[in-house]
Amino acid sequence: MPGMFIDVQVDARTAADPVLSAKLVEVCPVGIFDRDESETLRIVEENLDECVLCDLCSQAVPSGGVRVIKLYE
Numbered sequence: 001m002p003g004m005f006i007d008v009q010v011d012a013r014t015a016a017d018p019v020l021s022a023k024l025v026e027v028c029p030v031g032i033f034d035r036d037e038s039e040t041l042r043i044v045e046e047n048l049d050e051c052v053l054c055d056l057c058s059q060a061v062p063s064g065g066v067r068v069i070k071l072y073e
């Protein structure tokens with residue numbers, strides 16, 4: 001997809017955890033995380049390019065819960 005330089009991956013356990021998913025929604029400064037009615041995390045694809053690589057998301061959850069991947073060098 002053109003203009004897509006960042007991918008954010010959340011492991012299934014983290015995404016399904018209501019406390020962790022709420023934390024992710026709260027910490028990301030550019031709104032990349034949202035939750036559906038069942039409090040499961042979802043990635044807001046259209047905001048991915050706004051990622052500032054601040055790492056707040058990966059620090060907010062247990063190690064490996066969130067991976068922010070740069071799709072460029």
Ligand code: SF4
Nearest residue numbers: 028051052054055057
């Ligand atoms: S690195 Fe920062 S801006 Fe990017 S998804 Fe994580 S919290 Fe949001």
